[in-house]
Amino acid sequence: MFPATRSLRLPSPRRPAQGPARGLALILAGVLALAGGVPAVAGELASTPVVVAAPLDRARAEMNQRVFDRVWSEVRTQYYDPAIHGLDWTEARRTYRPDALAARDDGQLYRVIDQMLDLLDDDHAGAAPPAVARRQDAQRRRRAVMGVTLYPQDGGGYRIDRVRPGSPAEAAGVRVGWRLAGDGSGGWSPDREVVDGRPLTLAFTDTEGVRRDVTLTPREMDPLPAFVADRSRPDVLVLRIEGFEPGLGRWMGAQLADLSPDTAVVLDMRDNPGGLLMEADAVLSCFLPDRMAWATRTNRSGRSATLRVQEACGGRTEPATNALAVLVDGSSRSAAELTPAALQEAGRAIVVGERTAGAVLISQDTPLPDGGRLTLSRADFVTAGGVRLEKRGVDPDLVVADAEGEPGAADEALLAAIAALRTTSAAVGARPDVN
Incomplete structure (x- = not known):
């Protein structure tokens, strides 16, 4: 009677990115x-x-x-x-x-x-x-963790997209790409609590299709930062954005405040589930002119509104002119799609990596009576160029496959972005030739 497709969840543009019910990590x-x-x-x-x-x-x-x-x-x-x-x-x-x-x-x-x-x-x-x-709400607090990031898969179950270094999961030998049964059969499932010191048994299927029952003991760990600046490479600033959470625009403005215009900037939005619409606007304000139109949203009644750059980028009065690249992959969702799309359409950045998830409706959270949470699309969204990214995603200018998080693997997408930026002409806001 009904289709049985598996859906993913996106965060509300009015709230911090809070992880998935079904689709966010x-x-x-x-x-x-x-x-x-x-x-x-x-x-x-x-x-x-x-x-x-x-x-x-x-x-x-x-x-x-x-x-x-x-x-x-x-x-x-x-x-x-x-x-x-x-x-x-x-x-x-x-x-x-x-x-x-x-x-x-x-x-x-x-x-x-x-x-x-x-x-x-x-x-x-x-x-x-x-x-x-509760886990989503405590994401940026010290708490008991296993050390894995899960994404729901078509047909049920969850895929391990990340294993945190130094975590119980890493110590137990859990690997990226393994799958966890989502119905609780044979072990723990995501609807259950994670308690410090209480052992859990998880039923995985590894990348070869072999079942692996793993027992690990969660322990308290400090939260991972939402934003990270990497200045380890000469003349390149890499800004890793885990989610469009409160304070992102202010933080980015601070990173760009004293940056030489000759320093290339890479925004890493891979595995980013999205978040606040106002923080996406703040990121765009760091690189695009004030009042520039970058999207249109249409609500349930059919009324449309043009979104224009208006948030302050950490107090900056003028957008940065640095050569710019954005890294994306198939787990870049929501604000992590509309932001690179706007920069790409404006000719302001080169987008590198893999096609994004194609999950770009505007959603909002509703509390449920038992403490759960519903996320539901409340408005449609198209880019300033009239492109509807929903079910389509953002196509990179330079396609580079992800390394699947294998230990010791070179970050080919980042290396490709840096190489492309270094060939960019000195013209302000110019995009590199990637043909």
Whole structure:
């Protein structure tokens, strides 16, 4: 009856990047468990009684109902496409609600909700269970971690995209590219807590298809910084951006404040899930003229608004003129796509790496009654040149395959970007010849 595609989640442009329910990285490498009342839902939602089998705890069933009904209602009343892509949303409710009400734990409940949200075929629609939401909220605080970054995969399960150096996962031999079953079968699953000193068993499939059951003990580690400046190379400044989080524009302005115009700049946005729209604008203000149009967004009612460069880049009064490159890959999402797209269209930067994820609708978070979180697309988005990046992504000017994070592997994309920048002419804002 319905398609069964797997969707990814993007962060709200009005909130800090907070990781995925389904699509942003489930960061276990080391943002407030939200709760609140749920308003009555019109029509049959408000009046339908909870019908569950006797063995199921009634409090669990009632919370299941509140969470499911809140998600269903938010899609019906707030989704950016009022036609919901032509789906029969009432039929979707009839199909998935019984299983949601009968769920015996958060894992079962949110898997059912994800199945319903998958009908939207929208990389931004996702619901994070309470444990995942708490990890997202604590991402920049010292906390218990395993040391892996997970991305959901089509057909279920999660892929290891990063293993943190010095972490329990690295010590246990976990490798980039391994896959973790997402349903809790055989071990831990992302809807469960991570507690300092409490051993966890994880069921992986390695890159050769061999099952590996790994037991590791999470421990507290300091958070990884959201932004990192690398000045180790002569005449090159590499600015690594983990997410478009609060303070990014101010930080970038400080890095550029006393920089020689002869120093090339590389913005590394690989594995970046996106974040605040205002911080994307702040980054653009570091390199593009004030009031320059860079995108158009259209809300549910069909009203459009032009986005123009207006945020201050750390107090700078003029944009930097340094030669500029942006690194992207298939895990660059949302603001980490619209930013390189704007710089690319303006002829201001060379984009290097792999095609981005193509997940560029404008989304917003909604707290769920159990402390979980729903992320939902609230507006459509096109570039200043009229390109809709959703389901398309940003094509690099210079295509360089990612090294898949293998230990000791050379960073070919970064090396290619630096080489291209060094061939750039001295003209202000010129792009290198990459033919």
